[in-house]
Amino acid sequence: MEFTQEQKLYAEIVQKAWEDASFKQELIANPVAAIEKLTGKKMNLPEGKTLIVRDQTDESTVYINIPAASKKVDDVELNEEQLEAVAGGIEGPGGCTPTFPFPGPWTPLPILPELY
Numbered sequence: 229m230e231f232t233q234e235q236k237l238y239a240e241i242v243q244k245a246w247e248d249a250s251f252k253q254e255l256i257a258n259p260v261a262a263i264e265k266l267t268g269k270k271m272n273l274p275e276g277k278t279l280i281v282r283d284q285t286d287e288s289t290v291y292i293n294i295p296a297a298s299k300k301v302d303d304v305e306l307n308e309e310q311l312e313a314v315a316g317g318i319e320g321p322g323g324c325t326p327t328f329p330f331p332g333p334w335t336p337l338p339i340l341p342e343l344y
Contacts, residue, residue, distance in 0.1 A: 229309075241266065246285075256281050 231239070244266060245252040255262040259281045260271050273279055284291045298304075306314065 237263075237267065252283070256283055 241255070241263060245255055251262065251266070254265075259279045260273060263279075264271050271279075282291075
């Protein structure tokens with residue numbers, strides 16, 4: 229499976245935050261500016277949306293992100309790639325997909341080393 233541009237960018241941002249403490253602090257304090265500075269491109273955040281970055285590197289804590297509820301699932305059709313992901317399962321771009329019950333300890337894997 230090939231990564232999308234968004235997944236590659238996400239991987240680059242996370243890797244940079246792991247390696248550079250000042251970038252990480254800037255990313256947490258002002259994520260849009262930090263990402264624009266890293267990429268050299270204007271970020272097109274949809275109007276009315278806010279980007280929040282949380283530091284989840286504390287290894288003694290398991291974090292759960294609760295996404296927005298979908299409005300109506302009955303009319304959703306999946307394409308072949310989405311069906312494959314649902315049927316076979318996929319791993320996030322950082323290799324950071326926990327299972328429950330949490331097996332711990334959880335060590336993040338390097339992500340997309342071919343970018344660096």
